[in-house]
Amino acid sequence: MSHKLELVNNCSKTDARAGMLATSHGMVNTPAFMPVASQATVKTLTPEELDSIGTTIIVSNTYHLHLRPGVDIIKNLGGLHEFMRWNGAILTDSGGYQVFSLSPLCKITEEGVTFRSHIDGSEQFLTPEKAVELQEGLGGDIIMPLDVCVTCESDHRTAKEAMEITHRWASRCHCSHQRTDQVLYGIVQGGLHANLRRESAQFLTSLEFSGYAIGGLSLGEQKEVMLSMIEETVQFLPKSKIRYVMGLGSPEDIVESVARGVDLFDSALPTRVARNGAVFSMYGRQNIRNASFKSKDEPIDPNCDCYTCRNFSAAYVHHLMRCEELLAYRLTTIHNLRFVLRLMEQIRQSILNNTFASFRQEFNDHYQPTNEQVRVDQKQKWLRSHRSS
Amino acid sequence: MSHKLELVNNCSKTDARAGMLATSHGMVNTPAFMPVASQATVKTLTPEELDSIGTTIIVSNTYHLHLRPGVDIIKNLGGLHEFMRWNGAILTDSGGYQVFSLSPLCKITEEGVTFRSHIDGSEQFLTPEKAVELQEGLGGDIIMPLDVCVTCESDHRTAKEAMEITHRWASRCHCSHQRTDQVLYGIVQGGLHANLRRESAQFLTSLEFSGYAIGGLSLGEQKEVMLSMIEETVQFLPKSKIRYVMGLGSPEDIVESVARGVDLFDSALPTRVARNGAVFSMYGRQNIRNASFKSKDEPIDPNCDCYTCRNFSAAYVHHLMRCEELLAYRLTTIHNLRFVLRLMEQIRQSILNNTFASFRQEFNDHYQPTNEQVRVDQKQKWLRSHRSS
Numbered sequence: 088m089s090h091k092l093e094l095v096n097n098c099s100k101t102d103a104r105a106g107m108l109a110t111s112h113g114m115v116n117t118p119a120f121m122p123v124a125s126q127a128t129v130k131t132l133t134p135e136e137l138d139s140i141g142t143t144i145i146v147s148n149t150y151h152l153h154l155r156p157g158v159d160i161i162k163n164l165g166g167l168h169e170f171m172r173w174n175g176a177i178l179t180d181s182g183g184y185q186v187f188s189l190s191p192l193c194k195i196t197e198e199g200v201t202f203r204s205h206i207d208g209s210e211q212f213l214t215p216e217k218a219v220e221l222q223e224g225l226g227g228d229i230i231m232p233l234d235v236c237v238t239c240e241s242d243h244r245t246a247k248e249a250m251e252i253t254h255r256w257a258s259r260c261h262c263s264h265q266r267t268d269q270v271l272y273g274i275v276q277g278g279l280h281a282n283l284r285r286e287s288a289q290f291l292t293s294l295e296f297s298g299y300a301i302g303g304l305s306l307g308e309q310k311e312v313m314l315s316m317i318e319e320t321v322q323f324l325p326k327s328k329i330r331y332v333m334g335l336g337s338p339e340d341i342v343e344s345v346a347r348g349v350d351l352f353d354s355a356l357p358t359r360v361a362r363n364g365a366v367f368s369m370y371g372r373q374n375i376r377n378a379s380f381k382s383k384d385e386p387i388d389p390n391c392d393c394y395t396c397r398n399f400s401a402a403y404v405h406h407l408m409r410c411e412e413l414l415a416y417r418l419t420t421i422h423n424l425r426f427v428l429r430l431m432e433q434i435r436q437s438i439l440n441n442t443f444a445s446f447r448q449e450f451n452d453h454y455q456p457t458n459e460q461v462r463v464d465q466k467q468k469w470l471r472s473h474r475s476s
Numbered sequence: 477m478s479h480k481l482e483l484v485n486n487c488s489k490t491d492a493r494a495g496m497l498a499t500s501h502g503m504v505n506t507p508a509f510m511p512v513a514s515q516a517t518v519k520t521l522t523p524e525e526l527d528s529i530g531t532t533i534i535v536s537n538t539y540h541l542h543l544r545p546g547v548d549i550i551k552n553l554g555g556l557h558e559f560m561r562w563n564g565a566i567l568t569d570s571g572g573y574q575v576f577s578l579s580p581l582c583k584i585t586e587e588g589v590t591f592r593s594h595i596d597g598s599e600q601f602l603t604p605e606k607a608v609e610l611q612e613g614l615g616g617d618i619i620m621p622l623d624v625c626v627t628c629e630s631d632h633r634t635a636k637e638a639m640e641i642t643h644r645w646a647s648r649c650h651c652s653h654q655r656t657d658q659v660l661y662g663i664v665q666g667g668l669h670a671n672l673r674r675e676s677a678q679f680l681t682s683l684e685f686s687g688y689a690i691g692g693l694s695l696g697e698q699k700e701v702m703l704s705m706i707e708e709t710v711q712f713l714p715k716s717k718i719r720y721v722m723g724l725g726s727p728e729d730i731v732e733s734v735a736r737g738v739d740l741f742d743s744a745l746p747t748r749v750a751r752n753g754a755v756f757s758m759y760g761r762q763n764i765r766n767a768s769f770k771s772k773d774e775p776i777d778p779n780c781d782c783y784t785c786r787n788f789s790a791a792y793v794h795h796l797m798r799c800e801e802l803l804a805y806r807l808t809t810i811h812n813l814r815f816v817l818r819l820m821e822q823i824r825q826s827i828l829n830n831t832f833a834s835f836r837q838e839f840n841d842h843y844q845p846t847n848e849q850v851r852v853d854q855k856q857k858w859l860r861s862h863r864s865s
Contacts, residue, residue: 127795131802134787156795160771164791172787382549398523398561402553406516406545413520413802 090270090297092329098443102348105438108329110176110228111268113143118345120431121146121178121353122424127171130358131417134173140425143175146353149221150182154204158224166226179227181218183234195235215256216263223266231300232260234274239308246278254290261294270297278303279312281319288323298329305335307466314343321348338367338430339456342447345434357427361419364408367426371455375419380405393425479659479686481718487832491737494827497718499565499617500657502532507734509820510535510567510742511813516560519747520806523562529814532564535742538610539571543593547613555615568616570607572623577859584624604645605652612655620689621649623663628697635667643679650683659686667692668701670708677712687718694724696855703732710737727756727819728845731836734823746816750808753797756815760844764808769794782814
């Protein structure tokens, strides 16, 4: 088995930890962020560009690839790594979340979930076993069980029922998974209810998965609630395995989650907002479309080492974005992903140096998060719009 | 003066010639094709990518850059080369053609042309002197005079009047141009009337421009008519100067124009059709969206040396294009531009080897041009849609 987490250092003041995760496609230093490649491409970028910004692992999506082009096509072409020419690690999500967020129909039975393709409206049926089979066909290094997501407003009973079926499906996934060059993680559910989160973590831990994801967060709930759910969950997960919060990717949330013992993140946020012109710096987000950049003869961030900042003025990127030129989306995507991946490097280095607590303090002193209400509105607008990643 | 054309070889069977054009930003081997960077970007590509496919000269556009971001902005940022980080040669068009094709208003007087911005509707006034001043601000290596374009249906009288004002404006541009590190070409007009083309070529030659463009072609007229207009014009242009047919870029037209003594081409065609999924090969154009590519485990063109064909299966590019993923547009753009630039290299090599006539024959035997009526319809649809490049 090629999947192994070696913990290199633990922060003495927080629960942050630095590790090295061995996968079938290279080593992943943790804490790590996974750029999102739902449709077998991190939007706008080539594999070489991903590599050049420091990517070691990406996340792709079974729901999207099953519907288009179809897993058989990818399998026959040698699997997902070969198909998209990415030689680093890949985690594939089962598609559970996309079924619930993208499909115009979603009917859950004990056996599985019936849904409609958001592309052609065709009716589809997915079982836990089928989700594993599809992911074995894709050949990612880490795969996820089919789970049932609930909204952040779900009451205790709804969340409990969803959690319980998620558990039974997790067992079925565990039994049906066969490929030895890939590993299966468990996904903790339980909505925003601490006792359910504990129950879910304890049940899944008993099945001995290779790693543990925390699902159903970062869906529009208040940040404090999200962070407390992470705390309530992590304490019941084994120290020796990866803890992965699904769908979480804002810089401030990453820093706080690492402090609570989380190792792995993925989110379309850095790339999605990049295509709207929002660019990250250690002071927060700014929009490159703003008139203040119109004649600015400096990089977006003079301290940034990304391709965009090393080569182009903010005025040029501003111009391209105003013109809706496709190169604009590449340049801001590169910048934002590099910002997040460099942040992960800085976090990890500070854990190794035993300075994470002061790094966290300094980061929080400078970084101005997007206004909470704006953030929640944006997220909910996005969820409604059924975008693909 | 850094602008000099050295003819290296002339074809013994046709009027094709191979040369080396020295510019302020490097040597351009001719015959040459210029990718189109109307808004200071060849759509989807970085300067490094342009370089890697063999680009030595690009064409940009004064109309677009004057309206957005404004020439002063670019000038203050060090000029167009610095702004877009392109260190090769740049030719800037005056914007005459765009005024006539994109503006919702276009009123010509002896003094200049009044038009409306297609972006914000603002009224603009452009004179020949202003067109030169703007291009001096941009700092391209080759600049073009303001001219008056007529449609391919124009009668003799309309075409003659447009030509005559083009001539007077060319003289004014010639007088007002001052920068010594850039050169001004003349633009032959005259519609589809051979005697006007001759008159225009002779008049402009008398002003001794550094090179000669042939404008007002490839606008929807029949190919035979276009080629005969090129013949009628080229014979009256000096052998020692560049002949440049503006807006011509289909592979079959390039080969036939080279045979008639043309040295320089530009067209948005290879990049525009790429974004619609059309990919070139020596057999013609195919659309990568076609179901035949769905599971094809081979490059788009196994004989192609471009980044796309060296790295990805046709099935992957097909998938990206079907998903409307932005990477698709990059990959097809790279492929098509590399196809055209490699065609230019093959043409040039065959002229140097004295085998151009057989190369031309072989090319025409294999290459299936896009159906004439489809082509004309597409072009006219595009002209109507007022797209930006």
